[in-house]
Amino acid sequence: MTVVALTRQNVVDFLYKEAKLLDEWKLKEWAALFTDDGTYKVPPIGKPEASPTESLFYVHDNRSRLQERAERLLKKEAHVEYPHSTTLRNYHNILVSGVESDVITVECNFTTHRTKREVLDTFVGKHKYEIVQQNGELAIKSKKVILHLDSLRPHGKISLIL
Amino acid sequence: MEELIRDNREKNEFLVHRSVFTDKEMLARERAEIFNKCWLFIGHETEVPEKGDYKRKKVGGRNLLLVHSQDGEIRALYNTCPHRGALVARESEGNSRVFRCFYHAWSFKNDGQLNGMPGKDGFPDDFNCDGEKDMKAVNRLESYRGFIFVNFDDQAISLDDYLGDAKEYIDLAADQSEAGLEVLGGVQEYSVRANWKLLAENSVDLYHGMPTHKTYFDIKQAQDPGLKRVKLEGRGKDLGNGHAVMEYVAPWGRPVAQWTPIWSEDLKQDMERMKEKLVERFGEERADRIANYNRNIIIFPNLVINDIMAITARTFYPSSPGYMEVSGYSLAPVGEDEEHRMARNNNFLEFLGPGGFATPDDNEALELCQEAYNNNEEVQWNDISKGMVRGEENAMATDELQMRSFWRQYKVRIEESMKKEVAQP
16 A cells, blocks of 8 residues: 655645535545544533533544434434535635644634525534545544534534534 | 413313414513523532532523532522622633622622722712622522522422422432432533423423434434334323423433443443342332433423433523523433443433434424414414323323423413513513
């Protein structure tokens, strides 16, 4: 296996691909971006470093649960997202560190808009990724979503994948 | 008087007029007759364990400050300066001996007593000798097994009498731990674009379990090859004063103490030991209820305690007929083993909360009800009759007795209000 020399642009393109898959509801393809030990987490608002035993997260998915999350959302019986909401994800201020190391860390701001039944909600915050190379491709080892909100009002839910 | 609830026991029919979900006048009546007179949950003792600990809380539309004062007492202060009204504590939580209003720098001890202000020479010597310039506390604050409630009606009956038969069910949840329960960090503050009473109904509604949460049960079945059929069976019970419970078996794991195949073999052995311990403490029958039965409890008007795949308490309050603010808590045994705690929290998040696999679908159901109530002019009544034909004493958990118990109390309180001039909508 050849390890390709990566540039920052490769990493940024990879993130844009992730955002696009989510906006297009290609959720199984999104889950496939993760490594076998990949995780997806949304810690409590205002406590990004909280311990998952002492605090209640919004999402604390291991690899199998993020797969379940993706597959659930594609079902007609995932009522909250049926018919699918329309979403638009923007990633900004992307900071890539350690592009030459085994684990690349990325931090970016995100703005995710979701509209359904003529109600538009906007989620804002930071994504923190650990990205690795796997079989010549990039893969997500961890994705942590740090919401920069006061509360989930008026959104009321995190039914989509942020 | 316009009829709002038709409770026809001869015909086995129970109807709720949909205007109660949309009418601003009804919300004004609810505020006056329900939220200003009933015991309302403010928080749990473990949220303010040390002297000086405080947490801001919105209860019954008020801005309160739950504080563990220096004298050891837990108080609910109105978070407003007695001087000119500004919000005093601005951080959502912390620890402090003193609260200081930034506007004119009046400061208060953490029991509310006025401590000082700049320019004292401008006030009389006996200023505040009657305590009128102290931060005011809610007069009625009482607790049961760590759950703290406030009541804005000084004449209200005691919390103990108010909870009545509901205490037995709070006990069944609290008895899971010898060391008591504690609230986890990260209380979930969310909302639903629907009337608050729809969440009260939904929280004690097992009838919706399969159709609304099929995707969750699909996942349960995939995790447990032994699970051929999802069984959600049990009893519904009216607990008086508008409180009600459903107690039932379900195919999910319970952290105390019903093992499920996604958990390790170690946990299985631990669960068996925990169950034995419960049998020693409470005998076989009660231990079986604590460990293997689930309970969804509605404490009238706006507290739900669900002792299910984890323990959650949620309270909610309407800011308009079509919008409520919800606070969701997770409770767990003090000193719970790390692996158990993780299993519990993963169990919680699989179903519950704004990011769970079930709660968002409930949210959607409630919002779709609210959205379609714009047909109220022509389609006027909700049907809550399920199970009446069996007789209320034979109600199953999947019947609607729990909701009728809520509505019967609502009817009593709102009918009282209907005799009066409408409160300001």
